[in-house]
Amino acid sequence: MRRYLAARLFQAVGVVVFVTTFSFVLIHLAPGDPVAGALRGPNVSETVREQWRATYGLDRPLPEQYARWLLSTARGELGYSFSLHRPVRDVFLDALPNTLLLSGTALLLSFGLGMAVGVLQAERPRGARDRWMGRTLLVFFSVPDFWFALVILILFAYRLPWFPAGGLKDSFGYDYLPPLAKVRDRLWHLALPVFTLTVLTAANAARQQRAALIAVLPSDWMRTALAKGLSWRAAVRKHAFRNALLPTITLLGISVPQFAAGSIFVEKVFTWPGVGLLTVNAIGARDYPLVTSGVLVASIIVVCAALVADIAVAIADPRIRLS
Amino acid sequence: MAAHAGPLAATDARSVRRRLAGDTRVRIAIVVLTLLALSAAFASQISPYDPKEHLGITTLNGKPPSLAHPFGTDPFSRDVFSRLIHGTRVSLVIAFGAVALATTLGTVLGAIAGYVGGVVDSVIMRVVDAALAIPPLLLLIVVIALWGSIGIVPLALLIGNVQWFGTSRLVRAETVALRDTDFVVAARALGVPGPVILWRHVLPNAVGPAIVGAALAVGNIILLEAGLSYLGIGVPQPTPSWGNIIQDGSERVSDLWWLTLFPGLAILVTVFACNALGDALREALDPRQLQASPLEDTLHHSA
């Protein structure tokens, strides 16, 4: 178990190093440099730009720049956002809790929902219930994330103004609300983005769960369970479920990148001030440090999520836990 | 259970074809994809207007659906129906171009990794692991944000380049399984060169997973392109794509709902068809799925 975890951790670190290196290479391959971007305009003389380049070490050889960049990135110094006039790190530290709140809630709800649906389907594969649930899931699996979010927004924020059209909390009166009403206001703002992201993610989770369950249903130990006198349903819900949990968790870990894409769009459509919205807005502002750091942060979150999934599997699977 | 292992294990081409022919999803997919291909091919004949023409910048901007403009007009007074039809062409060209590239790359690299093994395998698969950790959307956002907006062909190439990872894994797994089978070992013993063995013996057997991967990738790529275009960094204006039509309406989504609704439905139907086809193919190639049924169905008397 310890060896397995150590290997897995090592691999995750490797991926993060790869991603950071890749970002660095991309940034430096790109036409133009940050100084030219930040100090645009004819009034800035070339000498001033040179000074800036020297200040930020952009005149040093590439390997040195890479080493410095790696060091500063490791220290969490991600550069300066000139569209927001703040250090990128501070911007992300503000946005990260919002993303974790939205994504975390949606992840938990969608896994619960998705697994339940997957079990209901797998109890009678190719039966009537499996078919209609499967088709419904396929619709949600095929729907463009941003479009579904837009439709929900149009329906439940504009046409039926039941929910706010975006944001984290009431932009005017929030600070004057009593504590309980504050909670209510936050939940009210959370509702639509969470619902959207949950539905989109649950479709994937249910498909994974169904596939994992169906793969284990023909196992010999399922026959043993039935021979003991368990009902088919009990055998599926107890024996198959516990076995299918392991591949499901692994697969969910792998599908985190898809989830990340979904959450970017949901944040964008519902103007939820998280990492995704920041990054997307930074594209428009041509704020390169912010864009690349956003991708870096998102990739690290994704790697961590996959790592957590693998650790969860290692704990849940006695064959790994006790090895 | 040797008694029924034989007939059930049959995955020969004939029974796969039979299973596919009887599948509603396959029929739906064929109808949808045929219609799409036709509208892409005859886009200019079908569309009532030029998709890039401003029909009346003050008089015809942002008009709701009517007889003259069944899907309405956009804020720049262009006909949405015509843009949608022409957008089909763009979306399909990108999707199939990217998928061809992704499938080729994935199959070749997966087969090499699986067949050669050793260091080559490790390097390729570690790169794939790392790449799979980066959401392709984010990767494309960075590249496009840094390089500025790009044309359709570079976009297709770029998307193809970030979509081959999954396929390479599937093909590698299949190749590893085949590498030590008798016929490959025999071919090697006879001195058949590696590339020939790969091409003649290994790849034909890895075609199944590659096709399933391709069908699912087409859906993914259409979603990816639409997402990028919606963010304004995909297909550059004024060329229409399903995603950038939605973007045209995104400033006033509720007022200009037709700009969101129709292209979105087009994406949904297309991706649904591709995914349904992919699911059907996967099930047809893996009949093990059919064996998992509850006990109540096994008695003739007790219904």
Added chain:
Amino acid sequence: MTAPLLELDNLHTSFYTDAGVARSVDGVSFSIGHGETLGVVGESGCGKSVTALSILRLVRPPGRIEAGSAIRFEGKDLLTLGEKEMQGVRGNRIAMVFQEPMTALNPVFTVGDQIAEVARIHAGMSKREAAAKAVEMLRLVGIPAPEQRADEYPHQLSGGMRQRVVIAMALVMNPALVIADEPTTALDVTIQAQILELLADLTKRLGTSILLITHDLGVVAENCSRVIVMYAGEVVEEASTVDLFASAHHPYTEGLLGAMPRVGGSAERLATIPGTVPPPTAWPSGCRFRERCQYAWERCESEHPPLYQIGGGHTSRCHLAAEPERRAHPHLPIASQKGVSAA
């Protein structure tokens, strides 16, 4: 004469596959008395396992037990029971011991949990009572330090240990019948004997009947009082073990006996039966064994042999019972002629 414990009457189990209807069990009838150990032998693919699964109604789609079959057990036809009632029989009155102890146990539950589950379902025991019962059962099947073993997972036990666990699981409710489907095939030879001895010993003590399915006539000789020989979905011979070994009638049984290594036997090559069991989707007409039979003549092709009474409860599905003089003229079976011409 008291009613037998279990009576199969004209059991038909078919699999509706892409390749056609596989009549894996095609009109099988036999019975087991109280406390009796009945052996069922035959090559793989002859319908033994499907028969066993049919008794517990564990045949999965596309398999079906056909109308007209009856499985009478303790005065009820199991095929008329509802699924709920059938669940009350499985693991409780009829238990099963499977071939592969490696895969028959669920890898993510402790063996104690898996044994306790039976007691929880059928005896309604509390978690704690069932856990104690599991330890007791582990002790009964001779597993050392059962308290510790109960908390271990299947992968931590050896193959023989696992099979003991499976047996413990089968005996929790003290069932009237244990169906053992090749219980020792997957084990080392030395372990095989131990497991069979354990099974025989325990069931003798508890008065349990056993349906012992095997392809190994040696196992039958040591454990069973009576034997059923199955071929191509049918019973082809039934006799007491003593009779069968002394005077096997059906050529297939002769072949099986010839293929059995014997202690003190001559060193001559083991006789094997030429050819293989035909696919269950296309049983041959007439006698299903005729292509592999060294006595087959025209009648075997045109007429499906009934079960002939040989006397003293000995039956055989072979026309030699009607024309015994034919036994004097063996010839090369069609199957081996095919083999020769192909070579």
